[in-house]
Amino acid sequence: MSILRNTFTGLLASALVIAMATDCHGQRPVQILYFQAETDAPTKASLYVGESLVAETELPRDNFSETFEIPKGDIKLRFVSGVIEEEKQAPEGAPEVDISGNWKKVLLLVLEDSEKSTMPIRVQAIDASDKVFGPGSIYMTNFSEVDVAGTVGDKEIELKPGDVRVIKNPVGKPGSYPVKLDKQVAGEDKPQRFIKQMWVHDEEVRQVLFILPKPAPLHATYYCAAIRGLDTAK
Numbered sequence: 001m002s003i004l005r006n007t008f009t010g011l012l013a014s015a016l017v018i019a020m021a022t023d024c025h026g027q028r029p030v031q032i033l034y035f036q037a038e039t040d041a042p043t044k045a046s047l048y049v050g051e052s053l054v055a056e057t058e059l060p061r062d063n064f065s066e067t068f069e070i071p072k073g074d075i076k077l078r079f080v081s082g083v084i085e086e087e088k089q090a091p092e093g094a095p096e097v098d099i100s101g102n103w104k105k106v107l108l109l110v111l112e113d114s115e116k117s118t119m120p121i122r123v124q125a126i127d128a129s130d131k132v133f134g135p136g137s138i139y140m141t142n143f144s145e146v147d148v149a150g151t152v153g154d155k156e157i158e159l160k161p162g163d164v165r166v167i168k169n170p171v172g173k174p175g176s177y178p179v180k181l182d183k184q185v186a187g188e189d190k191p192q193r194f195i196k197q198m199w200v201h202d203e204e205v206r207q208v209l210f211i212l213p214k215p216a217p218l219h220a221t222y223y224c225a226a227i228r229g230l231d232t233a234k
Contacts, residue, residue: 027069028103029230034059034110034121035210035223041112042119048078056083059110064227074101077108081119097123104129105230109210111143128206128230136203138167142211144220148194150181153201157181159211171201185219195222206230 034041037059047055047070054077055068070077079095095116099106105128113122126139133139142148142159149158153170154177171177176198182191199207206227214221 026072028072028105029067030055030070030106030108031064031067031227031230032057032059032108032110033064033225034061035212037061037110038112042081042121044081045110045119045121046080046083048080048084049075051084053083063225064107067229067231070099070106072101075099077123077125079119079121079123092118094118095121095123097125099125100127102129103127103132107139107208107227107230126208128227133166133206134168135206136169136201138170138207138209140165140167140209140211144183144211144213145186146211146220147184148181148211148220149184149191150179150195152179152181153177153199169201170199174201174203176200183220194220199224202226204228 032045037043041059043059045057045059046053047057049071054070057065057068059065075098077097077099079097093116095113095118097108103125107126107128109124109126110121111124112120114120116122124141127133128139138152140152140157140159141164142161145161147158147160149156151157152167154172155167155170157165157167159165177200179195179197179199181195183194184191208223208225208227210223212221212223213219
């Protein structure tokens with residue numbers, strides 16, 4: 001009887017070890033965008049965690065990439081142009097971004113950073129987990145120096161510089177809805193019209209709105225896109 005008990009205990013322990021290893025080393029889906037990159041900007045990147053190459057991806061300019069995968073857990077992604085030869089380390093000062101182990105799905109926004117000599121980019125990571133920024137939601141972030149305010153569907157919003165907001169349901173049902181946003185430039189008396197469009201609410205699709213800096217007299221521009229298929233890579 002003790003032999004059977006010991007055997008069962010050993011099998012159970014082995015199963016727990018395998019399950020823990022699977023959880024630690026599993027994968028989670030990612031998409032990436034380098035919005036309106038300059039013509040001489042990097043077009044590809046190799047992503048490393050420590051000394052391990054975990055993904056190679058294009059850096060598309062107009063739409064988010066096809067889904068690829070990165071490891072689960074708390075990790076620091078390092079971006080390198082090309083693949084590091086064996087027994088060599090990533091160059092000092094390579095762009096990097098922290099990814100929380102709590103994030104189930106991830107979006108990466110690449111922006112220009114001329115101060116990075118190894119690869120002139122910086123990377124903004126977004127938690128796209130279903131409970132945080134799931135299908136049917138809009139992720140909005142203001143990288144510019146202007147205040148943006150108005151309505152998105154049924155919701156009134158205000159985005160000051162640096163603000164982030166997720167709208168889980170802009171309207172109560174699928175279909176078209178109006179977006180009316182103005183921008184307020186510091187030192188000017190009246191706001192300027194910024195966005196006046198009809199958008200479509202789809203309960204299966206995520207949307208992003210990035211408000212980006214622009215030289216005067218515009219002061220800001222924006223990028224809006226739908227994200228589909230942020231699931232396990234094919």
